[in-house]
Amino acid sequence: AQKVTQAQTEISVVEKEDVTLDCVYETRDTTYYLFWYKQPPSGELVFLIRRNSFDEQNEISGRYSWNFQKSTSSFNFTITASQVVDSAVYFCALRDNYGQNFVFGPGTRLSVLP
Amino acid sequence: NAGVTQTPKFRVLKTGQSMTLLCAQDMNHEYMYWYRQDPGMGLRLIHYSVGEGTTAKGEVPDGYNVSRLKKQNFLLGLESAAPSQTSVYFCASLQGGTLYNEQFFGPGTRLTVL
Numbered sequence: 001a002q003k004v005t006q007a008q009t010e011i012s013v014v015e016k017e018d019v020t021l022d023c024v025y026e027t028r029d030t031t032y033y034l035f036w037y038k039q040p041p042s043g044e045l046v047f048l049i050r051r052n053s054f055d056e057q058n059e060i061s062g063r064y065s066w067n068f069q070k071s072t073s074s075f076n077f078t079i080t081a082s083q084v085v086d087s088a089v090y091f092c093a094l095r096d097n098y099g100q101n102f103v104f105g106p107g108t109r110l111s112v113l114p
Numbered sequence: 115n116a117g118v119t120q121t122p123k124f125r126v127l128k129t130g131q132s133m134t135l136l137c138a139q140d141m142n143h144e145y146m147y148w149y150r151q152d153p154g155m156g157l158r159l160i161h162y163s164v165g166e167g168t169t170a171k172g173e174v175p176d177g178y179n180v181s182r183l184k185k186q187n188f189l190l191g192l193e194s195a196a197p198s199q200t201s202v203y204f205c206a207s208l209q210g211g212t213l214y215n216e217q218f219f220g221p222g223t224r225l226t227v228l
Contacts, residue, residue: 009154035216045204045219052214091156100145100164101172102217104156 002027004094004105012111013082021077021108023092029053033095034068034075039107040088048090051075082112115140120205120220127195127227135190135223137205144210146188147172147217148180150201157204163188164210195227 003026013019025034036048049059051068059066063083067076079086092105121136137146145164149157149172159172161180169180177199179191188207192199202224206217 004156006156033214037219043202043222045206047216047218050214050216100162100170101159102147104149104158106154106156 002029002094002096002101002103004092004103006090006092006105006108008108009106010109010111012113014113015084016081018078018080019082019110019112021079021090021092021110023075023077023105025073025075025092025094027073027094027096029097031097035093035095035102036066036075036077037091037093038088039091045091048077079110082110084112084114086110087112117141118205118207118218118220120203120223122223123221124224125226127192127225129196129227131195132191132193133195133225134192135203135205135225137188137190137207137220139186139188139205139207139218141207141209141218142185143207143218144185145208146182147206147208148178148188148190149204149206150174150199151204151222152201160190160203195225197227199225200227201225 005024032053034051038046063080065078089107089109091107094103118139147162148160163169163182166185181189205220208217
């Protein structure tokens with residue numbers, strides 16, 4: 001069975017601090033896909049990034065970066081110099097090789113205080 | 115393009131009442147999904163569809179039925195609502211053809227069952 005764990009339920013940081021959100025996944029598939037979504041207080045789900053299991057390159061997009069490590073089954077998300085607008089719930093998700101199902105983690109609520 | 119839309123945005127039901135949630139997408143996506151979001155549990159898959167006329171059960175299908183008579187619409191029905199079905203419901207769609215695509219989500223429907 002597939003599973004996604006986000007052990008950090010809630011994190012609070014002060015603006016301009018760096019923060020890392022952890023995501024650990026379980027799957028028996030050798031091919032799979034990982035995603036991060038953001039859910040701001042307004043409630044919609046916003047896609048942030050995707051990664052397939054064959055691509056372990058880290059990615060940076062502005063203040064956001066992602067660290068994918070197959071050896072530890074982790075796909076962690078770092079926000080550098082956090083801002084109040086980063087306050088949201090962040091979900092990590094895993095997609096199986098058949099493409100039909102996505103499994104979401106429970107989410108991490110990030111609060112960035114001014 | 116409107117993307118993924120959900121009707122209604124809010125609804126209050128009494129126990130035992132029935133209702134249908136409508137999801138519509140204008141992106142010609144093959145796959146459609148219904149999730150429910152409860153505090154601390156992330157998104158859990160209720161039912162999904164891989165094409166017009168097909169549906170399948172997800173992780174938490176009990177108490178719900180779905181239909182996909184048209185490619186662009188995916189309906190979620192509650193025949194006899196229960197307080198345990200109080201939740202936020204999200205619809206998502208996904209383009210087929212490659213496993214690397216992300217889901218597009220609707221804005222959500224907040225349902226309260228009294």
